Amino acid sequence: MGIDAGYAERTHEGMGTVMTHRAFGPNARRALEVVVWRATELEAVMSRFVPESEISTVNRLAGASDAAVGPEVFAVLKFSTELSRSCERLFDVTVGPLVDLWAVATRQLAEGAGSGGEVDGAGSGADGWHRAASIAAIPDEDEIRRCLQLVDYADVELDPLRGRARLRRPGQSIDLGGVAKGYAADAFAAELRHAGVRSAFTNIGGNVATVGGRPDGSPWQVGIRHPRASGELIAAVQASGVSVVTSGDYERFFVDGLGVCRCHILDPRTGYPASSGLVSVTVVAESSMQADALSTLAFVAGLDLGITYLAQHDIVGAVLIDENLSIWASRSLLPRLVVAGGAQVRTF
Amino acid sequence: MPKVIIYALAGIAVLVVAAIALLTAGLSAGKNVQVGAIDFSRLKDGVYTGAHRAGRWTNEVQVKVESGRVSDIRVTKDVMFPKPEWTEQTMKSVIERQTLQVDVISGATVTMKAYLKSIENALEKAK
Numbered sequence: 001m002g003i004d005a006g007y008a009e010r011t012h013e014g015m016g017t018v019m020t021h022r023a024f025g026p027n028a029r030r031a032l033e034v035v036v037w038r039a040t041e042l043e044a045v046m047s048r049f050v051p052e053s054e055i056s057t058v059n060r061l062a063g064a065s066d067a068a069v070g071p072e073v074f075a076v077l078k079f080s081t082e083l084s085r086s087c088e089r090l091f092d093v094t095v096g097p098l099v100d101l102w103a104v105a106t107r108q109l110a111e112g113a114g115s116g117g118e119v120d121g122a123g124s125g126a127d128g129w130h131r132a133a134s135i136a137a138i139p140d141e142d143e144i145r146r147c148l149q150l151v152d153y154a155d156v157e158l159d160p161l162r163g164r165a166r167l168r169r170p171g172q173s174i175d176l177g178g179v180a181k182g183y184a185a186d187a188f189a190a191e192l193r194h195a196g197v198r199s200a201f202t203n204i205g206g207n208v209a210t211v212g213g214r215p216d217g218s219p220w221q222v223g224i225r226h227p228r229a230s231g232e233l234i235a236a237v238q239a240s241g242v243s244v245v246t247s248g249d250y251e252r253f254f255v256d257g258l259g260v261c262r263c264h265i266l267d268p269r270t271g272y273p274a275s276s277g278l279v280s281v282t283v284v285a286e287s288s289m290q291a292d293a294l295s296t297l298a299f300v301a302g303l304d305l306g307i308t309y310l311a312q313h314d315i316v317g318a319v320l321i322d323e324n325l326s327i328w329a330s331r332s333l334l335p336r337l338v339v340a341g342g343a344q345v346r347t348f
Numbered sequence: 349m350p351k352v353i354i355y356a357l358a359g360i361a362v363l364v365v366a367a368i369a370l371l372t373a374g375l376s377a378g379k380n381v382q383v384g385a386i387d388f389s390r391l392k393d394g395v396y397t398g399a400h401r402a403g404r405w406t407n408e409v410q411v412k413v414e415s416g417r418v419s420d421i422r423v424t425k426d427v428m429f430p431k432p433e434w435t436e437q438t439m440k441s442v443i444e445r446q447t448l449q450v451d452v453i454s455g456a457t458v459t460m461k462a463y464l465k466s467i468e469n470a471l472e473k474a475k
Binding site: 236 | 391392417450451452453454455
């Protein structure tokens, strides 16, 4: 298929971020229209900031009753709770109350600093942006403890026969930030393939999913952002038909009253922003939802534990970068990985 | 002055001129050489030979492209006075620069969002 056979690109806002989709082929333009429509549709059911969404309804009825959820939300909840069960709470979709608590603190900071922003929870990366680096008061310790008690994936009850979901305790809330973009990327890739597109990529706020390779058959080159040098890349991964998702502590961070730099990803075990010693985790996998969730999970887990958990999943590979900017990559990924500046790569 | 010395001096002068001509041939052309941007995103696999003719800077290289990427560069005919460390560094930087030639960046669009916000804030002031 040649480039001239058809090319289309769309960039738009949605799911709390910016998305860009590029597709090649005779049906490219029409396929992207479907993708944009799907983005709106998925946000309408999965965002907890859309009052009528299925997730908002489940959250509103927490501790009272169950609510109807469609097959897509059901699939995401099932995947998320199963992952939580397997990883000792390093990842938890019921992190909503903690996200809200930290978001209030950073919003106060942002307003004071004349900027704007929100903090996202473990698994929460979709809603809001933040790049203010000013002084903020961290939330009260008792408040953190109170919210932490509400975070428990085991309180998500799913009824597959009736298509319903429920949170057991009042005050609990689900935040799909760490999986929804991945699910959407998989859904977009499926739509593109269904439309006959054989060469495309979709980029949802840094979650990259590819359909096939470039029009000439060579793999897409997906850059991994340098976690400390703005505007630079630290490595690039060749991707054909796989997803590349990076969780990093860059960009969305703030400095608390004690001068500690806090990243936007919360640790659902402690209630505080993750500080595992990793500054960036990239996961390459066929499933974008899996790559999305696992990159957040490994980021919270840290190097050793992260590698242990990543090894339990059927992924193509991962690249972990620690605070000394040492690069750790899975052996399986080495043939597809190029690092900038000839930096040394340690393998696992 | 004996004729022998005159001939010798003339001979030396000719040699000097010839040497200067040889050593500087291609210098002005070389100074003005324009190296265009290479689109690393559209390389087809294969081994390609490229040459540049400019006096003592004339050289020829062989570039190997594997899986759409430059994997190796070998100098098949080197310049007259090569500096191995420069050669190595140049070839290495070409291979490394490929990393900057990417189609899409993972983990980056938060910045896009932040830029959009700044634009929005700027436009607010413009109202």
